[in-house]
Amino acid sequence: xxxxxxxxxxxxxxxxxxxxxxxxxxxxxxxxxxxxxxxxxxxxxxxxxxxxxxxxxxxxxxxxxxxxxxxxxxxxxxxxxxxxxxxxxxxxxxxxxxxxxxxxxxxxxxxxxxxxxxxxxxxxxxxxxxxxxxxxxxxxxxxxxxxxxxxxxxxxxxxxxxxxxxxxxxxxxxxxxxxxxxxxxxxxxxxxxxxxxxxxxxxxxxxxxxxxxxxxxxxxxxxxxxxxxxxxxxxxxxxxxxxxxxxxxxxxxxxxxxxxxxxxxxxx
Ligand SMILES: [Zn+2]
Numbered sequence: 262x263x264x265x266x267x268x269x270x271x272x273x274x275x276x277x278x279x280x281x282x283x284x285x286x287x288x289x290x291x292x293x294x295x296x297x298x299x300x301x302x303x304x305x306x307x308x309x310x311x312x313x314x315x316x317x318x319x320x321x322x323x324x325x326x327x328x329x330x331x332x333x334x335x336x337x338x339x340x341x342x343x344x345x346x347x348x349x350x351x352x353x354x355x356x357x358x359x360x361x362x363x364x365x366x367x368x369x370x371x372x373x374x375x376x377x378x379x380x381x382x383x384x385x386x387x388x389x390x391x392x393x394x395x396x397x398x399x400x401x402x403x404x405x406x407x408x409x410x411x412x413x414x415x416x417x418x419x420x421x422x423x424x425x426x427x428x429x430x431x432x433x434x435x436x437x438x439x440x441x442x443x444x445x446x447x448x449x450x451x452x453x454x455x456x457x458x459x460x461x462x463x464x465x466x467x468x469x470x471x472x473x474x475x476x477x478x479x480x481x482x483x484x485x486x487x488x489x490x491x492x493x494x495x496x497x498x499x500x501x502x503x504x505x506x507x508x509x510x511x512x513x514x515x516x517x518x519x520x521x522x523x524x525x526x527x528x529x
Contacts, residue, residue, distance in 0.1 A: 296322045302330060302525060310334055327524045328491070332357045337493045338438065350385070350505055352446055353523040356493045359440040362413050366447035375405045382409035383447040386503040390450065393478040402467045407459055407499075408451040411444035434495050443483065448503045450480075463498035471501070476513035479506045483519060491518050 297303050297311050300323060307329050314334040315325045332340040337356035346352055347364045354360060369381040375394040382390075386409070394404050411419075417439035423432040443449040453459040454467040462468050475481065483502040484494040504512070504519060512522050 297326050300326050302326055302528065304330060324521075327521055330524045330528060331355075331491075331520055333491065337433065338441070347446065350448065350503065351508065351523070351527055352448070353520065353527070354441060354443045354446060355520055356437075356441055360413070360445050362440060364445060365412065366410065369410055369447055372406055372409070376409075377405065377407050380406055380409050381447065382406070382450065383503075386448055386450065389478045389480070389503060393475065393480070396474070397467065397470055400470065402470050403455050404452050404467050404471070405455055406450050407453050408444065409449065410447040411442060413439050413445060416440075416442045416445065433493070434489070435497075437494075443502060449483065450501050450503075451497075451499050452501065453499060459499045463496075468498055475501060476509035477506065479503050479509050481509050481512050481519060485518065488518050491520055 295308070297308065298305075303326055307326075310329045311325050314320065314329050315322075318325075318328075320328065328334065335357075339357075341357050341359055344352060344354065344358050344360050347360055348366065366383050368384045370384050370387055372378075372380045372382065372387060375391060390406065397404050416437065420432065420436050420438055423436050437443070439445075451459060452467075452471075453462055454465045457465050471480075472482070480501040480503055482498070483500050484492045484497040486496040489495060502519060508519075508522060512519060
């Protein structure tokens with residue numbers, strides 16, 4: 262009997278709390294309806310831009326906030342910010358966030374297997390990659406690194422060389438401007454399967470394996486298909502980024518980009 266009484270009291274208390282919450286919410290809506298402000302990543306100063314972006318793009322409230330916080334309502338390479346935490350494994354480099362010209366990761370090491378020669382990248386990334394390549398090998402699959410860390414000047418030359426053959430508008434969809442390349446962090450890798458041209462990596466068995474397993478080693482596909490409007494880059498089946506296993510798992514399970522993850526959970 263006592264038990265039933267306690268349960269009844271608890272249920273009544275819950276109903277009262279929910280009613281109060283509901284009334285408060287309804288009142289707020291009537292007084293000043295702002296659908297964005299309940300999200301933890303809401304920024305009061307950007308409210309006008311949220312409304313404008315949503316009106317044009319018809320995005321839901323959450324995506325609207327994340328994208329405007331990211332500056333996606335402005336053209337790429339405008340409204341840019343200098344990165345203040347370049348050594349972090351969770352650093353975000355994109356078309357609005359750039360690295361200092363002089364930034365070089367301190368713990369770069371040179372690859373000695375599963376790669377073309379003379380490639381450098383950060384130690385943890387290579388350790389995780391070797392573990393991943395070992396496990397792929399057990400299934401007779403070959404993955405190797407063909408590019409990883411790239412200095413600022415190298416990226417500058419790469420981008421300028423593309424410009425000699427192609428329009429700026431086009432080049433910007435497949436090559437990053439110097440300072441805005443994730444390769445300068447030493448946390449990104451381009452890979453192939455030795456036998457197939459890297460830009461056809463998506464047709465290989467190795468690619469399929471990577472899609473199913475890369476996150477377990479902390480890697481994500483950084484520029485996925487159909488996310489060009491967010492990343493600003495064409496689909497790159499060969500470009501992976503190390504972010505650690507817990508973030509990689511979340512991104513894998515939720516099918517989002519690292520940019521979106523960053524602005525939902527890491528942007529302060
Ligand atoms: Zn790349």
